[in-house]
Amino acid sequence: MVIETVTTDGGMIENRTYDEIQVGDTASVTRTLREQDIQLFALVSGDVNPAHLDAAYAATDMFQRVIAHGMWGGGLISAVLGTELPGPGAIYLSQSLRFIRPVGLGDTITTSVTVAEKRPHHNLLFDCHCVNQNGEEVIAGQAEVKAPTEKIRRPRIALPDVHLRDHDGYRKLMERTRGQPPIPSAVAHPCSAAAIRAAVDAAEAGLIVPILVGPAARIRKAAQEADRDISGFRLVDAAHSHDAAAKAVALIRAGEATLLMKGSLHTDELMGAVVPSATGLRTERRISHAYVMDVPDYPTPLIITDAAINIAPTLEEKADIIRNAIDLAHVIGIETPKVAILSAVETVNPGMQSTLDAAALCKMADRAQITGGSLDGPLAFDNAISEAAAKEKGIDSPVAGRAEILVVPNLEAGNMLAKQLTFLGGADAAGVVLGARVPIILTSRADSLRTRLASCAVAVLLARAATKAAPGLPQVAAA
Template identity: 85%
Template sequence: MIENRVFDELQVGDTASVSRTLAQEDIELFALVSGDVNPAHMDADYAATDLFQRVIAHGMWGGGLISAVLGTELPGPGAIYLSQSLRFTRPVCLGDTITASATVIEKRAHHNVLLDCRCVNQNGEEVISGQAEVKAPTEKVRRPRITLPEVRLRDHDGYRKLMEMTSNGAPEPTAVAHPCSRAALLAAIEAAEANLIAPILVGPEGKIRKAAEDAGKDISTYRVVSADHSHDAAAKAVALVRSGEARLLMKGSLHTDELMAAVVPSATGLRTERRISHAYVMDVPEHPTPLIITDAAINIMPSLDEKADIIRNAIDLAHVIGIGEPKVAILSAVETVNPTISSTLDAAALCKMADRGQISGGLLDGPLAFDNAINEAAAKEKGIVSPVAGHAEILVVPNLEAGNMLAKQLTFLGGADAAGIVLGARVPIILTSRADSLRTRLASCAVAVLMTRAATKAAPGLAAVQA
């Protein structure tokens, strides 16, 4: 229970205290709540400095502990803060346990109370001292103490490494097909401002300039190639790639199937001997590595041969983003071969193809259910002994519906980001959505840039895809 002490109950000398240990999470939570990202607070380079210790521990944290004593213990609920003065006498370090106490030293008119405030560390050393004046409650309050919700901070910056990997090098010439909406144009310009791409804007010129006006962006430095409509824009953007004027292709504000219709023709498109496929590079909070989900956007019900190419494309992608020997889980509803579930038969065949060298560059296992593909405990519970089970980095779904639902569940329920890219064509194709965050849009471009630079350097496994 939480119970206050009304003015008439208070006596000079009454005291109360709370104790808490300063953790890194306390600092990060304060930064989230306050917006205070002063490097002296957040940068590890400051961690050993007196500035870091004093500003963090004294300014926001120690004062907060004193406030907790006054608001929950003495006088407790109903107390109104009037003033406070604090003197910081000793630094507080991460890991220190601080006890904050308040002692009544004077009762004043109008139910005002003056309290001596003090914080000491685990060694009994005083770190904060001062006084606070509050208006004490006059009505008794006694009720169940509120249970605070569990708050978990999630490290959600998995795309930082991708951006760092692209930091050296010139921006890649990129044909942007039909960037005729504010969101589509912004995606291209933001990638240009991040030094990832040099956009060539292909579409109806009037619509492009209107989109730039809506976005508040100056496009005078960018090349604009006029096109009559979205189909014409897709065709001309592909032609720029075929001619070598562009090294990447980026989707603007046209439907994906319109763009792909210009990509797939053998005579005029960007086809190779590989099946074209789509992959999401997922940044999932609290998951230690990126998750590549494929195919969630292009191949509706892929055949066994098409799945083999989908896996080869995903393995090439994994190599480019720094995964040397990716663990490939071929997903189904169950982890055993069942003749009535075709995806389990495909999984078994694909694994045998890998055993015979028909698919190389990664470790394959399947069929695996989603839980035992990514969760080691779930795999052990099922008795699955495999270097892939519980540690998968590539998730190969049985069909487009399953991939699309899995990616969107992770995005909208799990807080993940999904950077999309099309593989298997002559050049990587960047797919972004209006709902994508800036981080996701830049990550999609970064992945494409890494792919095309790797192809230029003739990295193993990529020449066949992008030759």
């Protein structure tokens, strides 16, 4: 008898008892290996060997690849025995397998079990085979199972809809920074363990060469608390946090660093040293903050601006905020970014200043006062990022439903939106300050290692782009 299935949910599930089973009876299941299957296997087993998870790495080691993806194939054998033949009530006793060929992403595997022998005590011996889409055997072996003696028939339980949060954008971002020397970076007042870890981890990732600016004794104590070695980094002594910010900015004005990184001082202390026209790092542009967010299931990076610097920006300030964000989008590989100017509604309302600003900004883009991107607004958040929502509202534009830059009406809206995506949506967020002479990295004690490195990576890409545009800025070899 042959039993075949291509699904694992819906309908009824019924076992076959020892007395019903005959030698030669067979059952099979067919499945295709997906990236999610490998990730779920790693999550359940704790096996994070890169040879098992990274297809490029695994391709260089065929033996490891056989082991990694063969384990998935072996799991299919268990599934057939437990759900098809004998089915519910079966007890797995032993299994021997030979991994013959590699199983790769996209391979479709048909797993079959055939009763080879009926043994005493309700035991069954099965021949087990896994064959790929080309008819090649990839796994073979035998399994011994104790068959059920009582009939079981019940509704088949539907499998849960599992979604893994995939942060492929983070990997791509880090890849873009590789292959070039790290950037000399002035780290202002790194006097906490978190600030030291942020700087040293970025250095170990090959992103920056930190210049630690602050009270020397406190910095060394913080390094001890963080269990990080800072002996290879330059240390510039400063009396206190305000002095550290001023000296870090001075290093950049002197051409000794091309990035500024926030340590354990307050953001307003750092920006207080940045904004003075005579001694700071201002340009003709309004300084603004942007988050580059890697949101699970969203097809592109999402830039949210401004969420940290400009509290209630004017129309003129919003224009610079957009220009800064467009420049950032170009650097991370978005050629013509789609810019959605957000409000609570998608129609112009004279009683809502954000809608008036949005309409004016779009007209400024029409008149080439803002270039490099495609603008639309006002747009509510849903019809900015959801094509279905935009269609429902009858909005037809190249931006609606496909936004890559979200321009918020004020800092409160931007800050709440970014943190909601991070803490409820599982997004990675890299924060950077734009519009100054150099990119400014703002990290927080609550930031994960991924967030800290991503923020540094974005700033490094901006600094390298500026160096290409204006050769002569300092670059150093790895320490």
